[in-house]
Amino acid sequence: MSEELKLVLAVALLVAVYLLTRRVNTWRAARTLKGVVRELEQAGARDPSTAVPLRRAESGLRSLGIQDFRPRAVQALLASGVVAKTPDGRYYLTQEDPLGETS
Numbered sequence: 688m689s690e691e692l693k694l695v696l697a698v699a700l701l702v703a704v705y706l707l708t709r710r711v712n713t714w715r716a717a718r719t720l721k722g723v724v725r726e727l728e729q730a731g732a733r734d735p736s737t738a739v740p741l742r743r744a745e746s747g748l749r750s751l752g753i754q755d756f757r758p759r760a761v762q763a764l765l766a767s768g769v770v771a772k773t774p775d776g777r778y779y780l781t782q783e784d785p786l787g788e789t790s
Contacts, residue, residue, distance in 0.1 A: 712754075719756040723764060727780050738777035 723741065730739045744761045761778070764770035769785045770778050 716756045719760040723760050724785050732779040735773050738773045738779035741778045
């Protein structure tokens with residue numbers, strides 16, 4: 688095999704690995720968002736009086752090499768208005784069907 692072909696294949700492999708990694712991270716983030724919403728639904732957290740604390744909602748120390756999507760997911764849900772936070776740090780859902788799964 689020529690050196691040019693080897694270089695092209697190596698670059699193509701790197702691009703493929705990068706794209707696959709992005710897709711997996713997007714899938715994991717979406718799964719985490721749904722998990723947070725389901726946790727609040729199961730707890731019946733629908734208003735400030737029924738709000739519950741969420742585990743790992745804030746960024747903290749994690750083991751090296753492990754990416755934790757949960758703090759970012761909670762922040763995204765707060766920013767989009769799907770979830771609200773009480774002054775004492777508990778969370779609740781602000782929408783009736785936040786995932787749009789009712790048919």
